[in-house]
Amino acid sequence: MEQTTCLIAGGGPAGIMLGLMLARGGVEVTVLEKHADFLRDFRGDTVHPTTLDLLDELGLAEEFEKLPATHLDSVNLPIRGRNMQVATLKNLPGKYKYIAMVPQWDLLNLLAKAASEEPTFTLRMRTAATGLVQENGRVVGVTYRSDAGMGEIRADLVVACDGRDSTLRAVSGLQTIEWPVPIDAWWFRLPRHESDPAGGVGVLGDKRFVVMLDRGTYWQIATLIAKGTDAQARQGQVVDILKPIAELVPWLSDRVDALDNWDDIKLLHVRLDRLKKWHIPGFLCIGDAAHAMSPVGGVGINLAIQDAVATARILHKPLLEKSVTDADLAKVQRRRIVPTAVTQGMQRTLHERGLRPALEGKLNIAGRDELPLALRVVRKIPVLRSLPPFLVARGVLPEHAPKFARR
Ligand SMILES: Cc1cc2nc3c(=O)[nH]c(=O)nc-3n(C[C@H](O)[C@H](O)[C@H](O)COP(=O)(O)OP(=O)(O)OC[C@H]3O[C@@H](n4cnc5c(N)ncnc54)[C@H](O)[C@@H]3O)c2cc1C
Incomplete structure (x- = not known):
């Protein structure tokens, strides 16, 4: 029977980052990714300052800087041919005062390459998790489908990082709250x-x-x-x-x-939802599998990565000691629920106040003579021009790499 300590389903930003950090901490980890590569379009390209700090801490900043990138340091809205700046990231605290736009497949390849240098890390491409194996009320592994056929891997902990259409979350019986999205x-x-x-x-x-x-x-x-x-x-x-x-x-x-x-x-299809409870014994959901994000603000990748860092920090020791309890899994949810709820709250406000009226033709900014009043006020008051970018770029409760993952 195949066996690992931590089985991660899904090789997106959450899954690969979690795999890298745990492997650097000496935990035996297997990541299953259903596709053959990371080359899928429109997975979002935004790498925020919190993630850039993290890459620094992981010793990967130099490699990251070699990737094709553009830097976004302000938000401008074109109106009648003129560009009006409504937000700037130049006043952000910390080293990185921009959002890097990097093809997501390049970022995932970089993280996967760093992880593959660790002897306890295994990445299995073209392998889809198909279900949970449960014994005595605890998840003890997953079933999977690969080119070689069907199989089963046993694990002390299964982490669902398989995105907003998560197969594992669907079979876990965990309940979601969903908000209408326009x-x-x-x-x-x-x-x-x-x-x-x-x-x-x-x-x-x-x-x-x-x-x-x-x-x-x-x-x-x-x-x-x-x-x-x-x-x-x-x-x-x-x-x-x-x-x-x-x-x-x-x-x-x-x-x-x-x-x-x-x-x-x-x-x-854009969705915005969140699990009421992110875990059952032996099983945890993080990233979009726990909270599907809208593209608004381009924050989903970074939230998923922050979830992964918190998960690695909190569960590293229990995983090494093979003693992960439900209370440990609850700690992950407690740590990440506030940033998730705040970010989804901002997305819901922007959906209702910005995108819904815009798509109903009530907020045609490009065709106006001047910006709407709220945006004119924001432009006049420097602190207001910097606050929304701060919340988007740095977010709430940013995570830092634990010592065992730093290089
Ligand atoms: C239209 C749209 C645009 C977006 N644009 C942005 C953006 O610009 N910036 C941003 O930050 N966020 C953006 N988001 C949100 C962002 O894509 C997600 O929040 C983020 O990718 C979540 O990361 P994740 O690792 O949790 O899941 P995902 O990125 O969805 O990764 C899940 C991985 O699991 C794999 N997988 C799925 N099922 C299985 C299975 N059964 N077995 C094995 N592997 C499986 C998938 O192939 C995938 O590689 C956008 C969302 C939408 C809908």
Whole structure:
């Protein structure tokens, strides 16, 4: 029978970071990732100052700096062709005064490579966790499916890091609270020309919010749409959705007929939910598996990574001693519930006050003559221009690498 000490399902930001830290602490850990690589589009590219600090503490900052990156140090809203700064990260405390935009697959590859240097770390790609194995009221392992067939791995602790559609959370019987979300997202690619501006672009227009990530030879574009409007839009032509985007980003108008098939436009369902209880004996959920995040603020990756750090810090000793109790798992939830609730609260406010009216056509910032009153006040008062970025970039209760994981 296959056996490990900590079985982690899911090789996203939460799973790989947890695997790396525990392995550095000498815990035998196995990560199962259902895909063959980390190369999936639109998983978010934002690496916040708290994560940058952490990479420093882990001795990975130098490697990270070699990755292709752009730095976001202010938030600007274009209105009638002018760029208005509504937030700045330049006054943040600490070394990093920007959010780094780095393709997520590069970050995950870097973390996985560092983890693979540890003798107690195993990463099994193309291996999907399919269920929980339970004995006497305790989770004692998982079942999985891989190219070699079905199997079972026993573990002292199973951690679900398998994202917002978590298979393991679904079979665990843990209860969720879900909040209505007014948005979904389309994503697609358009060719990028040498003459295009470099770096990311974000525009809030009439019933459209467009985010464009610079991938060198192409743009990866996400458009937020009102929830439930995808099916009706698909009755029309693809060009009907590209034209309004080109109105917001005029230099894209030469590419509106680059796509002609709805299969090129992927729909991402946005959800916001949270488990009431994150654990049962022998089993813990963290990251999106415990609290699915909306893309608003680009905070989900960093929250998932912070969950992983707290989990490693709290459970490292009990795992080494093979004595993880339900009380230990409850400590993880107690530590992470406040940052999660505060962040999801901010996302809910932005959904209702910003995105819902914007997608209903009541907040067409790009087409206005001046910013809405609230944003004008924010621009005038420096502390207000720095506070929201502080909450997004540094968050509540930031985690630091425990000694055993530092290099
Ligand atoms: C449209 C959209 C855009 C977003 N943009 C951003 C952004 O720009 N910045 C940001 O910070 N956050 C963003 N988010 C949120 C962010 O993606 C998540 O909060 C974050 O990725 C959570 O990390 P995670 O490790 O918990 O889960 P995930 O990143 O979802 O990783 C889960 C991993 O588990 C694997 N997996 C799934 N099921 C199984 C299984 N049964 N067995 C084995 N492996 C499995 C998956 O392949 C995946 O690799 C966005 C979310 C959405 C919906």
